[in-house]
Amino acid sequence: xxxxxxxxxxxxxxxxxxxxxxxxxxxxxxxxxxxxxxxxxxxxxxxxxxxxxxxxxxxxxxxxxxxxxxxxxxxxxxxxxxxxxxxxxxxxxxxxxxxxxxxxxxxxxxxxx
Amino acid sequence: xxxxxxxxxxxxxxxxxxxxxxxxxxxxxxxxxxxxxxxxxxxxxxxxxxxxxxxxxxxxxxxxxxxxxxxxxxxxxxxxxxxxxxxxxxxxxxxxxxxxxxxxxxxxxxx
Numbered sequence: 001x002x003x004x005x006x007x008x009x010x011x012x013x014x015x016x017x018x019x020x021x022x023x024x025x026x027x028x029x030x031x032x033x034x035x036x037x038x039x040x041x042x043x044x045x046x047x048x049x050x051x052x053x054x055x056x057x058x059x060x061x062x063x064x065x066x067x068x069x070x071x072x073x074x075x076x077x078x079x080x081x082x083x084x085x086x087x088x089x090x091x092x093x094x095x096x097x098x099x100x101x102x103x104x105x106x107x108x109x110x111x112x113x
Numbered sequence: 114x115x116x117x118x119x120x121x122x123x124x125x126x127x128x129x130x131x132x133x134x135x136x137x138x139x140x141x142x143x144x145x146x147x148x149x150x151x152x153x154x155x156x157x158x159x160x161x162x163x164x165x166x167x168x169x170x171x172x173x174x175x176x177x178x179x180x181x182x183x184x185x186x187x188x189x190x191x192x193x194x195x196x197x198x199x200x201x202x203x204x205x206x207x208x209x210x211x212x213x214x215x216x217x218x219x220x221x222x223x224x
Contacts, residue, residue: 043157043200043214090156102212104156 001026006091006105013081013112021076021108023091029103031094032074033058034066036087037107043090049074081112114139116213117203123219130191134218136201137183145204146177146184151217152197160186160199191222 004025013019025032033048045058049068063085065077074093078085088109092102118137126132138146146163161168163175163184174187188195201215 040216042216045211101159102157104158107154107156 003027004091004093004103004105006089006108008108009106010109011111013078013110015081015083015112017081019078019081021078021089021091021110023074023076023105024072025074025091025093025103026072027093027095027103028071029093029095030071031096032068033092033102034064034074034076035090035092036060036085037090038087046076046089078110081110083112086110086112116140117201117215119199119201119215119218121216121218123221125221125223126191127223128191128193130222131187131189132191132220133185133187134199134201134220135183135185136203136215136218137181138201138203138213139182140203140205141179141182143203143205146175147202147204148175148184148186149200149202150197151200157200188220191220193222193224196220196222 007022030051034046035043037043044060046060046064047058047066049055052068052071055066055068068074088107090107091105094102116139148160149157150160151157161170161175163177167176172189176185198217198219200217203213205211
């Protein structure tokens with residue numbers, strides 16, 4: 001099993017550009033989520049999904065969209081990138097909704113100039 | 114008071130030392146507690162869950178103190194490879210069972 005995969009690993013965007021961060025898992029997990037991690041702020045939940053076709057907002061959803069058309073994939077879309085979105089983004093999945101063991105992808109380091 | 118608080122450190126210890134971290138939480142109704150480990154520029158990984166009776170996994174021991182609302186992680190016989198950031202995670206109570214992440218405690222084990 002590949003576990004949770006994320007692409008790209010690194011990305012530089014200009015302010016106003018849009019892009020999609022990809023996330024996929026092959027563990028048949030129902031629950032998937034996106035976090036951002038910033039120095040001094042810890043992990044903050046952006047959006048999450050409890051199953052295909054179902055998504056909901058986390059703590060910091062503004063400026064991001066998600067969709068969950070399949071169990072495996074949970075892409076995160078930045079609508080119009082801003083410097084405040086410079087961060088490390090982690091996708092995570094777990095077997096049950098908000099279960100203890102979250103499996104994280106390797107992260108995407110995004111810089112917005 | 115923050116929902117989950119950790120001493121950021123860094124804790125600098127020699128190889129072979131015993132080191133302990135605490136993590137305090139604010140919601141007395143919290144149900145579940147965990148320690149994750151995060152290496153520099155890597156993703157977090159579950160180290161261990163924390164049970165009411167305490168639990169041990171090799172050199173690692175986790176304890177829960179509900180009365181004082183903190184959990185602890187004890188690492189015995191520290192190895193160089195233990196150098197990492199240790200994240201305390203608390204699962205909220207009731208219907209809002211969201212995971213609340215601490216900012217982490219940095220540990221550096223020196224030769």
